[in-house]
Amino acid sequence: MKRAFKVTSGTELRCLGWRQEALLRLLENVLAVGENPDELVVYAALGRAARDWPSHDAIVHALKTMREDQTLLVQSGKPIGVLQTHANAPLVIMANCNMVGQWAKAENFYRWEKENLICWGGLTAGDWQYIGSQGVIQGTYEIFSRIAERHFANDLRGRFILTAGLGGMGGAQPLAGTLANAAILTVEVNQASIDKRLKNGFLQHQAKDLDQALAMIAAAQQRKEALSVALLGNAAEVYPAILSRGVVPDIVTDQTAAHDLVYGYVPAGYSLEQVAAQREADINALMDASRRSIVQHVEAMIGFMDRGAVVFDNGNLIRTHAHQGGVARAFEIPIFTEAFLRPLFCRAIGPFRWIALSNDSNDIRVIDDYLLQRFADNRIVSNWITLARQHVPFEGLPARIAWLGHGERTELALEVNRMVADGRLSGPIAFTRDHLDAGAMAHPNIMTEKMKDGSDAIADWPLLNALVNCASMADLVAIHSGGGGYSGYMTSSGVTTIADGSAAAEQRLQLSMTNDTSTGVMRYADAGYQESLDEIAEKSLPYISLPRGEQR
Numbered sequence: 001m002k003r004a005f006k007v008t009s010g011t012e013l014r015c016l017g018w019r020q021e022a023l024l025r026l027l028e029n030v031l032a033v034g035e036n037p038d039e040l041v042v043y044a045a046l047g048r049a050a051r052d053w054p055s056h057d058a059i060v061h062a063l064k065t066m067r068e069d070q071t072l073l074v075q076s077g078k079p080i081g082v083l084q085t086h087a088n089a090p091l092v093i094m095a096n097c098n099m100v101g102q103w104a105k106a107e108n109f110y111r112w113e114k115e116n117l118i119c120w121g122g123l124t125a126g127d128w129q130y131i132g133s134q135g136v137i138q139g140t141y142e143i144f145s146r147i148a149e150r151h152f153a154n155d156l157r158g159r160f161i162l163t164a165g166l167g168g169m170g171g172a173q174p175l176a177g178t179l180a181n182a183a184i185l186t187v188e189v190n191q192a193s194i195d196k197r198l199k200n201g202f203l204q205h206q207a208k209d210l211d212q213a214l215a216m217i218a219a220a221q222q223r224k225e226a227l228s229v230a231l232l233g234n235a236a237e238v239y240p241a242i243l244s245r246g247v248v249p250d251i252v253t254d255q256t257a258a259h260d261l262v263y264g265y266v267p268a269g270y271s272l273e274q275v276a277a278q279r280e281a282d283i284n285a286l287m288d289a290s291r292r293s294i295v296q297h298v299e300a301m302i303g304f305m306d307r308g309a310v311v312f313d314n315g316n317l318i319r320t321h322a323h324q325g326g327v328a329r330a331f332e333i334p335i336f337t338e339a340f341l342r343p344l345f346c347r348a349i350g351p352f353r354w355i356a357l358s359n360d361s362n363d364i365r366v367i368d369d370y371l372l373q374r375f376a377d378n379r380i381v382s383n384w385i386t387l388a389r390q391h392v393p394f395e396g397l398p399a400r401i402a403w404l405g406h407g408e409r410t411e412l413a414l415e416v417n418r419m420v421a422d423g424r425l426s427g428p429i430a431f432t433r434d435h436l437d438a439g440a441m442a443h444p445n446i447m448t449e450k451m452k453d454g455s456d457a458i459a460d461w462p463l464l465n466a467l468v469n470c471a472s473m474a475d476l477v478a479i480h481s482g483g484g485g486y487s488g489y490m491t492s493s494g495v496t497t498i499a500d501g502s503a504a505a506e507q508r509l510q511l512s513m514t515n516d517t518s519t520g521v522m523r524y525a526d527a528g529y530q531e532s533l534d535e536i537a538e539k540s541l542p543y544i545s546l547p548r549g550e551q552r
Contacts, residue, residue: 009359018500024063026128033132033396043168045263047122051077077119096121097482104488123435127478127494132395133172140176146340156182157224162249164235166193170255174228175202183220187235236268236293239300258318267293291325298322346531348520349405351434358427361398406517413509420501428500435492438520439465443490453527459491466493472511
């Protein structure tokens with residue numbers, strides 16, 4: 001039977017309460033905006049909303065029939081049971097793709113995935129928090145803005161950004177680049193992905209070949225005009241070709257699915273059909289081919305860096321695989337978090353999100369108006385909300401994202417809960433955030449690379465964050481692992497809390513929003529970052545400070 005993937009509108013409930021209904025609508029939403037919903041894939045090749053269709057259907061049944069004093073357990077996308085807890089407990093607790101250290105290897109993941117024993121949560125896919133490309137657009141725009149601030153006198157007009165990948169994550173790059181006023185060229189191997197971005201307005205043009213692409217970019221630079229261009233090709237071949245011509249972009253990155261050497265990255269010289277065939281014939285041979293291709297890809301990126309380009313890893317582990325393939329200098333390319341965003345994370349300023357569960361886009365506009373008035377002096381927030389209203393279309397349930405920090409998230413959530421209660425909004429609002437948040441991720445090659453105290457690989461922090469959010473009565477709490485090749489590169493936590501206008505929701509929002517960001521500030525304070533210590537002093541956070549030389 002062919003499934004329909006659509007979002008639910010209005011305020012009629014199919015569940016026993018709004019909290020359960022909200023989580024059901026969020027599950028529907030990630031499939032409605034997903035890359036391959038027929039296979040339950042939301043994004044990133046294998047980031048699934050549920051392990052399989054029987055598991056999905058059982059989750060839906062549980063959400064429709066469970067009471068508020070019960071908790072649904074989900075293990076790697078499969079519902080395990082509904083436990084009797086209490087009305088202040090989370091409704092859903094889930095753990096996705098967590099493997100024991102010595103066994104956390106890509107080959108084990110692929111084997112267990114084929115045996116239907118595990119699935120990858122893909123950060124916000126598996127815990128139903130993905131809001132379409134908007135979240136990635138904002139994050140990518142923030143990176144480009146910080147680069148402009150640091151390297152280009154806060155102005156990317158006349159600047160050339162080279163990148164690759166137009167999938168679920170990378171598809172945001174062209175729009176983010178033009179919003180930052182740059183000329184951006186994105187290389188993509190799949191024509192269908194280019195067509196999708198042209199259709200939804202994230203991409204302006206497709207060039208017929210490299211000559212035309214570079215000419216279009218050069219003309220836009222000359223005019224200091226924002227422009228986005230796609231080129232059908234393989235970045236491992238196109239990047240070296242651009243380098244050999246002596247063309248040096250101002251900024252170079254990549255957002256292909258390099259984290260996945262089997263289902264994501266397409267090696268140079270392979271068609272999509274050849275990749276699919278090799279995947280069935282010999283996974284290890286395909287992984288080797290992908291790694292060899294990534295070596296060429298990253299060597300060209302290093303070549304651009306040596307010629308003066310600002311080059312960075314955008315979080316897809318391309319450097320990791322290149323280093324494994326023999327590129328000794330791979331980690332000379334900085335990761336975007338440590339290079340550009342860490343001062344924000346030190347104050348728990350990160351990608352915060354809210355979703356209009358009634359499917360009424362006016363609810364988001366009402367919240368926008370409040371933000372623009374209340375946070376008028378917050379340049380990051382006011383600038384993004386203004387741009388998003390003009391240029392970023394809603395996908396699925398109307399949603400918005402903004403980089404809000406400690407205290408700000410709580411203030412917004414409580415005001416929105418009041419808006420729901422007094423009828424200014426047509427229905428409840430779900431609050432969530434990216435897993436790439438201050439206290440929510442340990443990833444030594446992305447979020448926690450080069451921590452001041454050397455605590456890059458210590459995963460206690462996201463685990464504590466999840467436990468704190470359970471204790472703080474959030475509606476959904478998740479612990480995910482995985483990363484490069486779905487092995488043990490990362491541990492992260494996700495959280496969702498529903499503003500339904502009730503006094504109980506006010507308490508849940510007060511505790512979960514405040515304690516979630518508190519753990520983020522404390523994580524960086526513990527690593528010795530002055531910005532976090534300043535935040536603690538300014539906002540009187542209950543941090544236990546020990547002299548660093550006396551912690552043993």
